[in-house]
Amino acid sequence: MSTEDKGPTLETAPVIIDESFVDTELIEPERMEFGSSANITRVEARHALIEYVGQFCCYGKSAAKELMILKVVPSNAMHYTLETFCEGRFTTRGEIPHRGGAVDGAVNGRSPDPWSIRVNASEEFVDEAKALRIPHTSEIKICSDCRGTRTQPCYTCSGSGHERCDSCGGSGQNVTEDSDGNRMTRNCSNCGGKGECRCGYCNGSGTRQCSDCEGYGKVEVFDQLNIRYKNHIADYVLEGANLPSVLVRSVEGVEIFSQTDRKVWPITQFPVAEINQHSVELVNRARKEHSMERQLQQKQSLCAVPVTRIDYEFRGFTSSFWVYGLQRKVYAPDYPQQKCCGCNIL
Template sequence: MEEALLPATKEKESWGTYQYMGRSNSFMPTGSVGTDQVSLEEIRSAASVFSGYPPSIHAALITTPEPDPNEQAVIYQGQYGGVTSANTYGETGRQLLDEVEIRELLIDYVGHRCCWGSRPARTWQIRAVEDCNVYVGTLDTFIEERESTTETEPYLGGKIDGKDKSPELGLWEMDLRSEFPLLFVPHKETRTKIPHSEKIEKCSGCEGRGELPCRTCNAGQAPGHYKENQMTECNVCYGRGLVAHRDGSDTICKKCNGKGKLPCVTCGSRGLMKCETCEGRGSHLTRNVATVRWKTLSTRKVSATSGAASVPDEVFHRAKGIQLCNIQAYQCTPAFFADSYFLNKFSSDIIAERAHVPPAARIICERHIISVVPVTRVTMAKGNQSFSFYIIGVSREVYLKDYYPSKFCWGLCPCIEWLKL
């Protein structure tokens, strides 16, 4: 039997042993933290009680002061959400499952698959039960990214919010507290006008005239230079003004009314046409617009024994485990466990693989969590046949990757063999 990641030599050892050994400027709240997301207002109100959170979160975000990178807030939970108990898990965190519970979990799992028979789950011998506990570590980096773009529209008159009233605010001087989302949301984006950034500019297309030489009858003319009354030859009477008939008679051309010439179809032979860029106004109203994105960059890592190596990492990330540490700070540093070199190195590896932060972004907060996910590998056998499955997490989810000996599906769902069992 393979050894579990957590040693069983210390019978009186509990999860409480693996608490974070905080620095002098860290804090260890005694209350349980029951939510994964903390609002900005909650952090600011908490700041009035204790000063463990970095100023970059609870202080005004108008100037976004640079926080002390050594300042670190720590949240520790000995159990996952308070749902575990000594009756369910041993003092070393192993799942205590008897044969009846194992069979019930597998029967329930098989029961949700209409083409699987339950006989192996009910009758086959349980040959081996192995502990394959898995460590799951995450580092969530919550960032705010700002970039500026210029928008242009025709100026229709009226007052503008320009620099004559007050200097234009810088991109990171804008107060966006009303738009600030919950910490560690996957993504949120907003667009807002930068105050005092509006200005009126002469249209470069028509040089402020509002009109351009007609592209049909004055093609190639520079702005301000055009010819009026440019006519084209009538394509019906070919400039005669009369239409000849086979009997030798002539009639007045109806298309040009006998003139033999037609006005320009684009401008009516005015020689000018309205500038489409400024819609004939001659000037533009330009403003700077800030696009602000909040998002969470995640680094995830799994450490599993060979007994659980066949299970995809995503299964462990979805599973509920027991938190060993939960650190929240401006920029997290590796956790320190007084009696576990492995956990210290595991935490350091996660921090070292921190996700890349774009140059236009700033870090708002980070959260570093290390959990142990209880994993039990069960092997069932009958004669020369055997198969294995896993019971994962505190919610006891069953994972069976490939082989199960009682599958009956030949295109009939539910099939007859399933109904017999």
């Protein structure tokens, strides 16, 4: 399969033995320090609700302004995130047109092991793909697509050199009317009555330049090193205010702990046991699930996402809405005025 014009420009990888990666034993860190998050007032909660209602043309605004706030219950949802940045490698056979000159073949030495070639990610914790030509693996071969002829049959005319005439539709005749309205049949002026014209793509030759070898007749084949950098993300949300976890994941919180290392030690000293438990589970799971890749870096963070439940009463109707995240987004599934002018908000 040709790789020309189908991906990044291939360069020959430098042969540098990577001795920087050492799978050291994990050492338990010193005591972990955690920060805290803030609360929200009744005035701020009402203001957030009014802004939320204003986003919908069919939401009545009077309820947001007039409802009676019965109770404000502040809390913090905990969002733990573990990112495991890994590198995977595999080889395929690459092919590019051979435009002349010598190639780096086996005569120049033994090809290096794929993992002995040092290649760095452009940015950590970002998915990326790279492709490199492995040194000393190139050889020149006759193009298998054109068999060295440098050309292929034209796909527009199927090698005939002619196309159906667009003017007469292939009939060779055009029907016209004279000044008296009488129908007259004449030879098509475009194709001269033949019903076909010279192919505009191949100029009537019936052939085109081979796309695999670009008309050189030969290709350079080589072992290609394919590198995939993948940032595996796992997380856990601990939330006790009946707010859907997907909403907690969608907003920002206050980062109360963060750690980046080759291999992180699970959180074990947080006051909430569930966080410690799931941190241990996710870190251990990452070691097993990504064992076929080389782990480059790990990053774990714990964010306190402000979540405030506001209980309210409006004209005898009692319910709750939530203000969450540093953006102070609102979740109000039971808002009492969700329609006007006969239309409903789903």
